[in-house]
Amino acid sequence: MYFQHAPNLWADHPDLVAGAVVVVDGITPDADASARVGDHTAAALARLADAGQEAELPEIKAWRRTFAAMGLKPTQYRCASEALLRRVRKEGSLPSIHPLVDLCNAVSAAFAIPVAALDLAAVTGGLTVRPADGTEEYETFGGETEHPAPGEVTYADEAGRAHARRWTNRQSGLSAVRPATRSVLIVAEALHETAPSDVPKLVATLAGEIAALWPVTPTTSHVTAAAPRLDF
Template sequence: MFAVADEVLDLCRAVGHEATVLAVLADGLRNGPGDPKLLHDAIQAAGDLSAPHPHLEAWRDVYRAFGAKPQRTPCSAEALRKRASRGDVPSVNRIVDAYNAVSIRFAVPIGGEDRAALAGTERLVRAAGDEPFDTVKDGAPAVESPEPGEVIWRDDVAVTCRRWNWRQGRRTALTGTTTSAVFLLEGLDTDLHPPAEALVALLDADSATIERLA
């Protein structure tokens, strides 16, 4: 159901980094009210959020390698930690707070997808440039396409996340009725098992397993 293209791994190696992708597959998920304390504790554990972080610097290298500008569109973990440093990470619900807390604490990009909304195999590839991506622009639903060569997650229907982990599409986003999800943890030159295990511990689910995709 999931795959990572060699061309993406080769892109990372070309700029001196080794990429790893882990999937946390959770079934029987139970959502609930958000937990602001969970986010507060993660921010405290993360230390100085405004200081340079080697993992985020590595992501900047990779973003530049496929033509993105990390100052304008940073990876999801960098964007989240910047918001956290300004006190701008609101509590949403238990599931979203859980993976945001882990992302902030470990400086690791994490994306959550509703598995029931996925079509076929979700794969990490470089874009042709004509794939549809459903998003919101100026407050209204819109469809756009990635740049050719951009790293994207996509399934058999369309793009599910642009610029590797920058912006998720609307179709597969987690909702209050999601009971089966995949959480994608992505790392460069780092061990992703500690954040994956931390996420599993926070999820209220009948089962949650960790699978290495790359």
């Protein structure tokens, strides 16, 4: 199995920084992540208190610029971390879904960087972040099928399934982490000025938290334009 970004994506977004955490066999839904989730949520709230609005954070500004360049209205389609921060600001917390998802969401909010967690059992062959050709099938969380528009950036597997809409806007229900999930690929992507140092820190933070909560040894990696493919 592999994860990679298409060459044209690197050409169009040379400031992209991406990191990944791979956990093979060992995730269970019974871990208690509440304390760690609380700590990272508190860190997100502290950043918001300083910034005032999530849109003022450099991480979010960079994704807003990218979405606008792709023809997407930034206030209509928000990257996942902005959506999480909006919820934290309004409600003071995040909903509990699954301990791993809760942890990823809280860390994403704390770093203001989008984080995707995908159940590897639902991925065929591997994943390529690339512009869609319009034939890919995306399954919503409600079980409906959509087709990303041609040119829309998605996570596509070898079976033609789209595991994301609008790059970092929304994940697929097909590969969402569920109680039966055991193996996971976690991806963080950023475009802001300090992303080269922030993304590795986020990846290391998640790997450490996961290793503390489950009997697993996460593998971490970074993909670049020069080495765009992660095989695992």
